[in-house]
Amino acid sequence: MSSPRVEVIERYCKGCSICVEFCPTKVLEMDAFLVKVAKPEACIACMQCELRCPDFAIKVFKD
Amino acid sequence: MAFDYDKYLRPGKLPHIWCPGCGHGIAMKGLIRAIDACGLEKNNTAIVSGIGCASRLPGYVDFNTLHTAHGRAAAFATGVKMAKPEMNVIVVGGDGDGTAIGGNHFIHACRRNIDMTYVIFNNSIYGMTGGQFSPCTPTGAKASTTVYGNPDPTFDISKLAIGAGATFVARTTAFHATQIDKLIAEGIKHKGMAVIEVLDDCPTTYGRRNKFRSVVDMMKRLKDIAVPVAAASKMTAEQLEGKVLTGVLYKEEKPEYTQQYAKVIAKAQGA
Numbered sequence A: 001m002s003s004p005r006v007e008v009i010e011r012y013c014k015g016c017s018i019c020v021e022f023c024p025t026k027v028l029e030m031d032a033f034l035v036k037v038a039k040p041e042a043c044i045a046c047m048q049c050e051l052r053c054p055d056f057a058i059k060v061f062k063d
Numbered sequence B: 001m002a003f004d005y006d007k008y009l010r011p012g013k014l015p016h017i018w019c020p021g022c023g024h025g026i027a028m029k030g031l032i033r034a035i036d037a038c039g040l041e042k043n044n045t046a047i048v049s050g051i052g053c054a055s056r057l058p059g060y061v062d063f064n065t066l067h068t069a070h071g072r073a074a075a076f077a078t079g080v081k082m083a084k085p086e087m088n089v090i091v092v093g094g095d096g097d098g099t100a101i102g103g104n105h106f107i108h109a110c111r112r113n114i115d116m117t118y119v120i121f122n123n124s125i126y127g128m129t130g131g132q133f134s135p136c137t138p139t140g141a142k143a144s145t146t147v148y149g150n151p152d153p154t155f156d157i158s159k160l161a162i163g164a165g166a167t168f169v170a171r172t173t174a175f176h177a178t179q180i181d182k183l184i185a186e187g188i189k190h191k192g193m194a195v196i197e198v199l200d201d202c203p204t205t206y207g208r209r210n211k212f213r214s215v216v217d218m219m220k221r222l223k224d225i226a227v228p229v230a231a232a233s234k235m236t237a238e239q240l241e242g243k244v245l246t247g248v249l250y251k252e253e254k255p256e257y258t259q260q261y262a263k264v265i266a267k268a269q270g271a
């Protein structure tokens, strides 16, 4: 099975860093006030980032 | 799989106006997932608010929506429900809107046990107008109007709702994202007045005045203070100091207002 796909919608992201902080496997990083998917292969599709993003700016696709 | 929020959002409205890290966005997403889980039809659902940052929510969602006067959401919602008892009526709004200027409408909607779901976004402050204290601002906390610390005792919204007669009362926080939709869905299914209090954060007008270094700090605090009701029963008063109970706090079945009123109409018509 391929690893999940994490998509950041940059025009919605306000750089609050909630998703970065609560990602258990450190997939995400802040990069100039926007989120960057730094380690996509580490994603376990736990949805913590998507659920807590206040801005509809991050989506996780399992397959 | 990513949840498809677009189906319930009005096109072209994002990004929303809420500040970076504002918990209202997290709560709005929970509300949308709850509506989806309950399978509510857009045309048969009304979302009603008063005024405030939280009360901006109806502008974003594709239902029958009313953005009304400050504190009057419960009154307008009562009107909708009385005119169309078959409609699903959901009220959203802030702690200021619902417990300060709108406190009376709130308690009387609870007392009547009218069938609606009231989701109250409690960020402990008047966010929209620059951080004046609300009845939900913690004692000692700083607001633009309590620069020496708030001398007032604080409303416990859930207790207020229970005391006033609401028949489903639950509480969660913006940190506990999946619990938001579960509790709102339970509230929607409940026949009668359901109040779901979502403790959230206003980093802009509350956080920065009250020594939170970041939005993340505010989220961590929400995580730390929450104690599920079941766990609380095994804890001592000391251990519960400074904590808030989360989950379903109260539930009972009681006559619902539109059904009671239908009997009045039948009597008046000589049935």
Ligand SMILES: Cc1ncc(C[n+]2csc(CCOP(=O)(O)OP(=O)(O)O)c2C)c(N)n1
Binding pocket: B051, B052, B053, B054, B055, B070, B093, B094, B095, B096, B097, B098, B101, B121, B123, B125, B126, B127, B128, B129, B134, B202
């Ligand atoms: C009759 C009236 N009085 C005062 C106001 C100013 N006002 C607008 S929003 C608000 C408070 C909102 O606080 P809350 O309901 O907690 O929402 P938040 O912005 O924190 O989400 C006030 C006092 C108003 N719009 N109308």
Ligand code: SF4
Binding pocket: A006, A022, A023, A024, A025, A026, A027, A028, A042, A043, A044, A045, A046, A047, A048, A049, A050, A060
């Ligand atoms: S789904 Fe989980 S593991 Fe993947 S990026 Fe989001 S928080 Fe991290």
Ligand code: SF4
Binding pocket: A008, A012, A013, A014, A015, A016, A017, A018, A019, A020, A034, A035, A052, A053, A054, A055, A056, A057, A058, B021
């Ligand atoms: S939680 Fe959302 S808005 Fe905040 S940094 Fe992450 S993607 Fe951006």
Ligand code: SF4
Binding pocket: B017, B018, B019, B021, B022, B023, B024, B053, B054, B123, B127, B128, B201, B202, B203, B204, B205
């Ligand atoms: S002022 Fe506070 S409540 Fe209003 S949008 Fe900003 S963070 Fe949210």
Ligand SMILES: [Mg+2]
Binding pocket: B094, B095, B096, B121, B122, B123, B124, B125, B126, B127, B134
């Ligand atoms: Mg508020």
